[in-house]
Every structure is written in structure tokens, then in C-alpha cells.
Amino acid sequence: MTSCATVAAQEYRRRKASIDAAVAAGRFARVDGERVLANWLAIALSAGATPEQCGGAPHAWQQEIGLADIFARHVLLQEGPAAHVWHAELARARDKAREKLHARPGDADAIRRYLTLQNLSDWLLPGPPSSSEEGGPGVVSQERLAA
Incomplete structure (x- = not known):
């Protein structure tokens, strides 16, 4: 994994934890948190991170579907927010x-x-x-x- 991918995956995980805490505290709705988090997942995947490196739902989805990293990244980027x-x-x-x-x-x-x-x-x-x-x-x- 490149430095860019490592940094981006770490940032995604940091933001996910922060958003989860804010939603749990009632500072904003889950749907709003998921919208913001989708951007950070797209950032991490565009940087070259794999769903596994991002963890959580993206990795669980990849395992459930059984896609290789490159295909899972492609599908998630196509289905995620526009660049x-x-x-x-x-x-x-x-x-x-x-x-x-x-x-x-x-x-x-x-x-x-x-x-x-x-x-x-x-x-x-x-x-x-x-x-x-x-x-x-x-x-x-x-x-x-x-x-």
C-alpha cells in the first residue's frame, strides 16, 4: 500500500469513529453522517486503499460478495459520490x-x-x-x- 493509501485509510477510520460518536451523542442524524462518510470512503479508495484497509461495512460487503480488491474498489467508487x-x-x-x-x-x-x-x-x-x-x-x- 502506498503512503497516500495508508494516510487516506487512516483518515477514513478516524472520521468514521468521529462520526459514529457524533451520531451516538445526537449531534447529527445517521443519514447525514453516512453522507459525509461516503466522501471519506471515496477519498480513501481513490488514494488506493482497499476496502479491507478501510474496515467496517466496506470490508464486510467485499467479503460477502467475494470480490477482489480492485473490483470492490471500482464498484464502491462507481456507487459512491461523484469526484x-x-x-x-x-x-x-x-x-x-x-x-x-x-x-x-x-x-x-x-x-x-x-x-x-x-x-x-x-x-x-x-x-x-x-x-x-x-x-x-x-x-x-x-x-x-x-x-
């Missing part, structure tokens, strides 16, 4: 993480969250890699954020 929808969700999450980073400079968790989402955006979103505040292209490093 422009999950692109928008990834960009929204990245921008929100950037705002939190500026509000809490030096916070290790905010730095880690931003770097994760920025790197996923650079790997998966169309167009040239995004630029940091200094104007440099490509993946933002922790050292550049600390400067």
Missing part, C-alpha cells in the same frame, strides 16, 4: 484544518491534522499542488510550518 463532491469535502476539511492551525500555532495536533489533509489534497485533488503561505509549491513540511 467533484469528495474533492469539495477534502478541500473543505483541509481549509478548516488550516484555519485551526492559524488559530493554534505550534499546536502539534493542529499541525499534524493540517499536514495530513494538505498532503492528501496535493495527492488527490486536480490541478497543480497547492502552495504554502511562502509561495512554494508542493507538499508542506512540518519544518516550513514551524518557520
